Amino acid sequence: MSSTTRSGPAISVAGLTKTYRARDREVRALDGVDFSVEPGTVLGLLGPNGAGKSTTVKILTTLSSADSGTATVAGYDVAREARDVRHAIGYVSQKPGFDPIGTGVENLVLAGRVYGMSARTARERAGELLERFGLADSGRRLARTWSGGMQRKLDVAMSLMHRPQVLFLDEPTTGLDPEARADMWAEIAHLAADDGLAVLLTTHYLEEADHLAQRLVIVDHGRVVVSGTPDALKRGLSGDAIAVELADCSEVERASGVLSGLARVRELTRDLDTLRARVDDGGAALLEVMAALDAADLRLSAATVSRPSLDDVYLRYAGRTFASAEAASVPGGRAREEVAA
């Protein structure tokens, strides 16, 4: 059922741009995006709301077209060979794709028939996938009676009916409880490692990207701000991260002045009532920081020291924490603030 395999990366993207034009305004959704995904690996496309993730996925799944740049999926050009691309990919969108008043089997068979499978082959494949995802006992029940985690697995199973080589998962675990999320993580890892699929995963969850992706591409404002393996990105940040939260938000400016005078404090940034910095020997540095703030009569409500996390990577390259980027992108969200060291 799957299309012929062409050699090279499963996904290759170079210089993609896209501007949405409404009557009164223009939005530059993609501003020159480049990355590639190898077969058998998961690539995490990470960024806050409005960063350009869905636009990238829409172009790669042939649902939209780029203004400029090139992209191939499974070796096929998304603009010139859209039909071949569609047969080579599975796509699970943010919104549920199954019919709630169909059974699991009916949903799967219909998905297979859409891809031109015979009724018999589709039924066989549906049975295989229900087994594979641990859904066989519920296959004859209406999908609306399934749990959220089971419904999400049904969406993924439907996207796999025609044995695609490349799978696009747009925020696959949003809204799932922790147990269903862990279960879905195991399935996604299995699809890449054991079945050899290339998986492009968009996510808002840093820990999801850290857990699943062999490579990360962090986008913000339509540009790639950094890419690499999660470990390499974290290793690239030397030293520990310290964060101090002030009891009195109006004292942040003064506290920032105190900390920027300390020799071992680097890359000082301010995010609402919290000051963050990179330091060598985090434990000793935190004591020094707390002593300096105490001497200036500045009170803290919390203080932490930690090894670099993906949030620190994000802060370094996007200039703000992931949480504040998310908050800034929703109406009424709290805007970011920064202080240079």
Ligand SMILES: Nc1ncnc2c1ncn2[C@@H]1O[C@H](COP(=O)(O)OP(=O)(O)OP(=O)(O)O)[C@@H](O)[C@H]1O
């Ligand atoms: N059809 C459209 N018309 C106009 N602007 C759009 C359209 N689709 C997206 N945009 C804008 O393009 C930018 C990128 O949007 P996109 O949906 O790609 O981001 P995203 O990273 O997927 O965000 P989310 O996580 O919220 O899905 C945003 O500013 C968005 O408002």
